[in-house]
Amino acid sequence: MANASASVWSHAAAAPDRVALRGSGSVAWTYGELRERAATVRELLDTHRIRPGDRVLLVAPSVPEFVMAYYGILAAGAVAVTANTMATERELTYMGRDAGVRLVLAWHALAPVAHRTADELGVAVREVGEGLGGFGPADSAPEPLPVDGRDTGALLYTSGTTGRPKGAQLTHGNLASCAAIFRDIHSIGADDRAVTGLPLFHVFGQACVMGTTMLAGGSLTLLERFDAGAMTALIRRDRPTFIAGVPTMWNALLRATEEGDVDFAGLRLASSGGASLPVEVMRAFEERFGCTIVEGYGLTETTGAGTCHLAGEPAAPGTVGRALPGCAVAVRDDTGADLPPGEVGEVHIKGPVVMKGYWNRPDATGEALDADGWLRTGDLGSLDAEGDLRIVDRKKDLVIRGGYNVYPREVEEVLYEHPDIVEAAVIGVPDPHYGEEVAAVVALRAGATLDVRELRSWAKERLSAYKVPHLLAVVDELPKGATGKILKRAIDPAAVRAL
Incomplete structure (x- = not known):
């Protein structure tokens, strides 16, 4: 199977001058430049003797250099362990030790905590600066290493609300399937322009937005830290066809603007996830901007994918859509029996986006995944007669x-x-x-x-x-x-x- 980074190389070969990334500043990276810079990271990993399957801790905000480092790690066949930029030294050390990372790559502004973490772990740290990251140009840009679809590409740690954080192993197959599903159902192509203020270390920004845009060959504008004023400025500047966020972001845009402040005329898709979207916020957003928000549902353990509203297909208010192509959704009682439409039970998901398992946690993996590949989500919901899923709440909430x-x-x-x-x-x-x-x-x-x-x-x-x-x-x-x-x-x- 193709490496999940292969799309960057293929677009760089076919259209090297097409814009791949923009930041909040004036600099834009083409696909040719992104490939060159990802190859620089891959070459750096080789000097540190990072081999396929080795874990690399990546601590960086939503900037083009995150994308460079991420795809460089994947191209080397290594595993990107992406960490929250607000994580403390203690949290990063726990994550790095649990994953057994062999190198830390950190955004230059986060150097102090990254160096202390690396010292605790006994591994090297390399700072990532702007542009080429201070590494110098690569001698060449060989094709990404071939991988098996079951090989882990990214290790994302869950929030740990039910105990110590666990690393969800997302495979190259998971990442590729998620990107292909969203590209196809939303008809995203090379002419699309995406804008997001989502953090790329999180599964929604990383797999569903960045991965989908890069697979499609479109351009992605990144806002390092969400701010409603900065987001509206980027929308005016880059005229996106696609934006993605979480409910609090839509709410902030509503609070920060008045009727007619921002022209959303070119926008054909606004995608919401990460948390349930209040119906009232969805209604107000559509009234203000003339743009309907398409809501979806997924978890870190499902590569951020599971269900979604489909354009042109009406969905009942308050639902998060139907199972994505290739996926299945079931609502079950405590005995594991499927419940009829309208009854509330635990949501289960199956499909190519479901993780391989938790890193070094066979017991936790066994509790979450059954022998047939169904994932217990821990969320309570119900299905209607048409198959639309309504999330009622977290089971523990x-x-x-x-x-x-x-x-x-x-x-x-x-x-x-x-x-x-x-x-x-x-x-x-x-x-x-x-x-x-x-x-x-x-x-x-x-x-x-x-x-x-x-x-x-x-x-x-x-x-x-x-x-x-x-x-x-x-x-x-x-x-x-x-x-x-x-x-x-x-x-x-x-x-x-x-x-």
Whole structure:
């Protein structure tokens, strides 16, 4: 099977002057330049005696040099272990030691923590600068090493919300399948221009956006760190046909713009993932920009893919679409039996995008993957008669109040309808009487105030009494991860108070 980096080489051979990458500055890289620079990294790995299958820790933001380093690692047959740029020395050391990395490649601005990590691991570190990264031009650009489809190409560590982070092994076959699926269903080609503020170390930006654009031969504009003002400036400059983000990004664009501020006329696709998209945010975005957001669903363990809305095919509001081509989705009860349409159970996914397993975790792999290749996602959902999937919540986020199941996403959807609420998260707080109480943490639009009694009355008109939040905290902004996803585990239950 072809190496997952092979598309960069093939486009460089066919159209070397076609633009592959742009940053927020004025510099643009062609496919010919990207191939040359990836070959430079591959040559560097050879000097450090990195061999096929060896792991290389890559710590870099969403800049063209990330793409250079990533495809250089894959072209050498090595494994890219991509790390969050906000990770601490302790977190990076854990990841590097668990993966057994043999080299650290780090963006120059992250050099201090990278050097301390490398010292702890007893391996070399090389800083990646702008352009050629300070490595000098490669002597040649040989074709990427051939690989087996089951060979690991990237090792992405999960967030660790249920214990220490685990490395999901994404194979060259996983990466190639994800890119090909999205290229085909969204009809992405060489004339398409993508813009994203997603971090490339995360599976959504890395596999679904970068991988798809590079396979198609299009151009990709990268925003190093998402900012609504900077994003609108890039949209004006590069006139994208495709943008990708997470719900908090769409919300930020809505908050930072007025009607007519940004012309989205050339945009034919806006892709949302990473977290459930509130229906109210989707509706407001379409009204403001005249652009429909296509929502999808996937996990790190499924290369970010699983289901998606399909252009031209209506999907029920609040659903994340149907199983992608070549994939299958099932909703099952605790015994593993398939549930009929409309009933809530655990979502399972099968297909060419499902990971090989967790790195050096056979027990965890056995718990997540069954003998037939089905992955237990840990998410609760239901399928309708047409096969559209509705994600209800994370199984572990379910709030059980007095014996009644409360799905936080359902309550959050209602809170997002309130005209003064721009961000919302619902969690369960221990309660001596009910077992758990429903708590909401919200952020308000600029200048707004919230009368909690009025909010409770307002919510009671839209929710059953046991679902209405009885505890509330108002904050300036909800805690978020590097992808912009709201981090419920970072919310302090002690911060909420009785309504």
